[in-house]
Amino acid sequence: MSERNSLSDLDIARxxxxxxxxDIAATAGINAEALELYGRYKAKVDPARLDAPAPAGKVVLVSAMSPTPAGEGKSTTTVGLADSLARAGHKVMIALREPSLGPILGMKGGATGGGYSQVLPMDEINLHFTGDFHAVTSANNALMALVDNHIYQGNELNIDPRRMTFKRVLDMNDRSLREVVIGLGGPAQGVPRQDGFDITVASEIMAVFCLATDLADLRDRLGKITFGYTYDRAPVTVADLGVQGALTLLLKEAIKPNLVQTIAGTPALVHGGPFANIAHGCNSLIATQTARRLADIVVTEAGFGADLGAEKYMDIKARLADVAPSAVVVVATVRALKMHGGVAKDKLTAPDLEALLAGVDNLRRHLRNVEKFGVTPVVAINRFATDTQEELDWLLEWCATEGVEAAVADVWGRGGGGDGGDELAAKVAAVLSAPNSFRHLYSLDLPVEEKIMSIVQEIYGADGVDFSVPALKRLADIKKNGWAGLPVCMAKTQYSFSDDASRLGAPKGFTIHVRDLIPKTGAGFIVALTGAVMTMPGLPPVPAAMRMDVDDAGNPVGLS
Incomplete structure (x- = not known):
């Protein structure tokens, strides 16, 4: 491996x-009145002051096969593809989610791309950035403080403390906070009740933040949030409490997209960050639309595999605005395909065409699913140093037999304005120039259980759905309260098409188990909790934080 490729992501970023x-803002066409500096290398963009036309840029959505612990490099591919499109002469902007501290300190170590396809400054983006997640966390927890104070001060709204559906949040993986009891210690300490924490990126306020079209819509959506029920089992909203204005005040600066750059100087908006396994998995709609005002091509991504983030992008985000993708890139790696083919993580470097053959069933299902939305997929084979040419050639030939365009992308080692993504960029540009017939998977007129069944059968390949008794009760409440017309946001493990993380590949003969349904009336969707998925993750046995530090000069160590 060359010295260039032996450097860590942090070394390369430095x-x-x-x-x-x-300078980046000027290149992107952002006028000075719309730019709000956060130091030398970060800024916020105020869309209301932007001197730019209506959104018109075409969207490229980057998704992936089902992720594995071997890593797929979706963000790296997103950045490298955008740099390569810019290198080919296109006016390009990136729209990405902001990283969450939970997985940064837990498993991933960083979320700004990798190698020579990164957004900068990577350490600042990964650690606090411009404070957006702090603002979302504060707004969420302010709401719950106001709710509990309302109950303590006499409970004029008749809120039933046993039927709260909203939790406090923290941007950290902390399993010990999943279930807590608050208000202990006597009457002066509040009203005791069972409570808990979600991670900030699973908060409905994060979803509202990312789906709002402007400040007025943000306030309206915050007011529509249902946080619990009365003793008479009627829903209680933020507007009933009268605090949507205060929550909007806490978010008024955060709602402006953040402008940064790639190593190659491509402008990038990094804004919002819901997870795709427990939330809808897309960056803010405001950032996407702002990028579409400034560029001819916007490269964005949706979290985890195409069964999660991409499906939610199509069926939730693309219903709210004209952001339907004109092309979808599905990232795959030889390593991950071999793991889906039955190879253990510590054996992935050994050539194994037989395992590759077994693993491509997973990729095939994702590709066919993308086509169900009327969009043409392109496979990006993210190259790793351990891949053999024989394996890469086999995978390219397999894609050709499936009728899908594919290219090997070496954007980790040859990105940053290099030629590692040129072939991929050319294939994506060709798809963008061709017509498509985008469509949603299901109609909003269908009953909620039929929407879930459509996703489960058409996208996951399951036989059917099993609703728990609590889920069936919640389903009745959804119908009674007039929420049945909302789309569905599936909360499911990212590692499998099923709700069992151990079932890799393209499993058949399984049922999806829905244990609860949570109406997110401000965000405008219904979350279906399946299997054992958690809205507050835990840390692994050896968290990434164990290798992190700062040197004597204050520079970060261990981010990757």
């Missing part, structure tokens, strides 16, 4: 020639 953010 050596990059980062430009003042004002």
């Amino acid at each position: 050596q990059a020639d980062i430009r003042p953010i004002g």
